[in-house]
Amino acid sequence: MLPASSEGASLAQPNETENGCRLGFIHMAARGIGQVISAQVLSGTTLTLGWLGYVPLLIWAVSQVRWVELFTDRRRQHLLFGTVFCLFALWLVRRDFDTGVSYHFIGMTAVTLLLDWPLAVLGGFMAQLGLLVLGRQDLAALGVNGLLLVGLPVLIAEACAIGVERAQPRNLFVYIFCSGFFPAALTVLACLSAALGLLWLDGRFAMPEWLSDFVGYLWLMMFPEAFINGTVISALVVFCPEWLETFNRTRYLQAPWKEDER
Numbered sequence: 001m002l003p004a005s006s007e008g009a010s011l012a013q014p015n016e017t018e019n020g021c022r023l024g025f026i027h028m029a030a031r032g033i034g035q036v037i038s039a040q041v042l043s044g045t046t047l048t049l050g051w052l053g054y055v056p057l058l059i060w061a062v063s064q065v066r067w068v069e070l071f072t073d074r075r076r077q078h079l080l081f082g083t084v085f086c087l088f089a090l091w092l093v094r095r096d097f098d099t100g101v102s103y104h105f106i107g108m109t110a111v112t113l114l115l116d117w118p119l120a121v122l123g124g125f126m127a128q129l130g131l132l133v134l135g136r137q138d139l140a141a142l143g144v145n146g147l148l149l150v151g152l153p154v155l156i157a158e159a160c161a162i163g164v165e166r167a168q169p170r171n172l173f174v175y176i177f178c179s180g181f182f183p184a185a186l187t188v189l190a191c192l193s194a195a196l197g198l199l200w201l202d203g204r205f206a207m208p209e210w211l212s213d214f215v216g217y218l219w220l221m222m223f224p225e226a227f228i229n230g231t232v233i234s235a236l237v238v239f240c241p242e243w244l245e246t247f248n249r250t251r252y253l254q255a256p257w258k259e260d261e262r
Contacts (some may be wrong), residue, residue, distance in 0.1 A: 013196045037148070037195060039140040043117050043202045050144030061121035070119075078120055079243060083111055088127040092136070105225050106191070108153035109184040110232040116245040117158045124150030148194055160186075161246045172252050176237060181230035181248065185222040192218060 027072075039047060058161060062066055070076050094104035112120040130133050131137040137145060158181040164175060 011140075037145060037198065039138040041199065042141060042144060046198060047140050047144060047204055050141065050147055052143070054143035054146040055150065057121060057147070058125060058156045061118040064118040065122065079241055080115060080123060083114060084123045084126045087111055087123060088130045091131060093128060105228055106149065106153055106184075106187060107229065107232075108150060109157040109180060109187055109229040110236075112154050112157035113161060113179060113233055113244055113246045114236065117154050120154050120157075121150055131195060140148070144198070148191050152190055152194060156190060157183050165246070165248070167184050168251070170251055170254075172237065174236070175247065175252060176234050180233035181226045183230035185226035188222045189218065192221070 010099075042050075065234070070080070090107045091104055108120065108124060111123060114120075115123060125146065128137060128142060128150070132139060132142065161179045164178045169175070170177075236244055237247065237252075241247055241253065
């Protein structure tokens with residue numbers, strides 16, 4: 001995150017020229033998607049509402065975790081902490097440009113399919129705490145960023161996974177694309193829209209007139225996120241299908257010639 005001495009200084013620099021304004025706005029939007037939104041560009045009401053929404057989500061996730069199974073199953077423990085480490089590392093890997101553009105990926109779609117939604121929420125929260133310790137995230141904005149970076153992606157991934165499971169498909173690629181690839185792309189769209197909505201409602205960042213031009217950049221963000229999550233899910237389905245909590249091995253991996261089971 002780029003440091004800023006004051007709100008005015010952080011918002012004035014990107015508006016020096018038209019190109020600078022565009023790059024500055026892309027930076028703000030990308031932070032809303034894959035990184036964090038600084039507390040300096042959010043109102044106190046938004047920060048409070050973020051905590052009021054994120055804390056109940058964490059409590060609900062804690063209540064839904066099968067703790068006895070988690071404490072007795074070393075494999076699940078290794079999956080949880082290994083996933084948290086990979087997620088934390090993914091959020092640390094970012095590209096900062098001299099113009100102020102900063103971007104990194106989310107990865108919560110694959111995490112949700114791997115751990116199921118309660119542990120995915122807690123795992124995302126633990127990764128957030130790691131960013132907080134390193135000074136990559138503001139404590140005041142932890143609730144808002146938690147809803148954008150963890151809550152919303154988990155909601156989309158879980159809803160798509162439930163929809164696919166209700167359809168009872170037997171084609172393996174339906175799971176890979178409809179539970180992994182497309183939900184990850186939808187996550188970018190939803191998180192970007194939510195981040196822009198917060199900035200617009202708070203009124204601390206002037207929305208430029210060329211907002212429609214940002215659609216071109218949106219596709220550049222959606223496809224890599226979808227590709228990364230889809231690739232991870234494809235690899236897990238092939239090599240370690242038992243790791244995926246949302247994957248029905250009996251249905252997807254059965255022999256295609258068993259007509260009596262159709």
